[in-house]
Amino acid sequence: MPSQLDIIKKITTVYPNFELNVELECRASSSFKNKHTTLFANAELNVELECRASSTFKNHCTTLSPNVELNVELECRASSSFKNYCTTLYPNVELNVELECRASSSFKNYCTTLSPNVELNVELECRASSTLKNYCTILYPNIELNVELECRASSTFENKHTTLYANAELNVELECRASSTFENKHTTLYANAELNVELECRASSTFKNYCTTLYPNVELNVELECRASSTFQNKHTKLFANAELNVELECRASSSLKKKVQHFLRMSN
Structure with missing residues (x-):
């Protein structure tokens, strides 16, 4: 069985249980800077493993598919800010926004499209910003909760x-x-x-x-x-x-x- 250091020089095709394969690659290498890895299922764990190898995703272009909300959380662990990130968020957007809030104290430079569970998305925006004055937000279902969340951010609707x-x-x-x-x-x-x-x-x-x-x-x-x-x-x-x-x-x-x-x-x- 090859040693952990031997994996650095190998171009490995990873099939099932590849999240464990990535973990093993992480043990062999302290960084994924020179690696181009295609992540399929359980991508959220793969990203977590990439985070263990690298303290930032600045040089990474990663396509995140299922369980995106956890992927974003893992990106947050690697980077303290999403300023240089262009991330496409699919399902469970409300948690994705929460994770963005953890990485950044403000959404000033963000253009985010919020679809389902918008009321929680707005709540998460409130956590990042003390006011919605500069926000243009399209609120769909559960609008009554959206308004409540706007109230938390602003003392008036004037x-x-x-x-x-x-x-x-x-x-x-x-x-x-x-x-x-x-x-x-x-x-x-x-x-x-x-x-x-x-x-x-x-x-x-x-x-x-x-x-x-x-x-x-x-x-x-x-x-x-x-x-x-x-x-x-x-x-x-x-x-x-x-x-x-x-x-x-x-x-x-x-x-x-x-x-x-x-x-x-x-x-x-």
């Missing part, structure tokens, strides 16, 4: 133009965490509008400057408006179903029904 799709009520809640008022916000609220209004109440003590379209469960919407304002004097509200409960909620906001009886009768009919 300069953000965010399109909120599903679970808008949670999106609004997350906006509330970032800003104490919705004065400068134009938000389209879809389903579960009653919760959306509740979340608006948390952000603002009054609805004076709000023009809100309330759809189902309006009676709860009115209750939420009551929490924000002690009177409905300046409000023009369309009350649909369960008008009797709507009036009850109006009573909580106002001590008199004198100007509201006609409205109640119209809605009841």
Whole structure:
């Protein structure tokens, strides 16, 4: 059996279990600088073994296929920065970004395309940067969590133009965490509008400057408006179903029904 040093001079074709073969090559050589190795399966372990042989990947051009997130982690172990890296990240992108964060304290020079599990990707960006001001990020599913992660990075959404799709009520809640008022916000609220209004109440003590379209469960919407304002004097509200409960909620906001009886009768009919 050849000695470990003999492997340095050999050009070896590695087939199955080649991650162990690479480990053996690492034992024979302290660096892969002069080696051109094709890594197939279990590439993440192969890269780990390359890391053991070399303290940096600066001169390496490596194609990483499956288990990319671990490959990137292994690159991080070899290099303290990804500044000179052009890396294509495929599945499990959210972990790949986390690994990039470990290597670099900022994403300023990164142009990263984030696909699945975007909400975790944004969280990882937040770890690298204290603000998303310079980020142009396309957020797809689980947007409500994405907004929450943006809130962690920035104390306000004033300069953000965010399109909120599903679970808008949670999106609004997350906006509330970032800003104490919705004065400068134009938000389209879809389903579960009653919760959306509740979340608006948390952000603002009054609805004076709000023009809100309330759809189902309006009676709860009115209750939420009551929490924000002690009177409905300046409000023009369309009350649909369960008008009797709507009036009850109006009573909580106002001590008199004198100007509201006609409205109640119209809605009841």
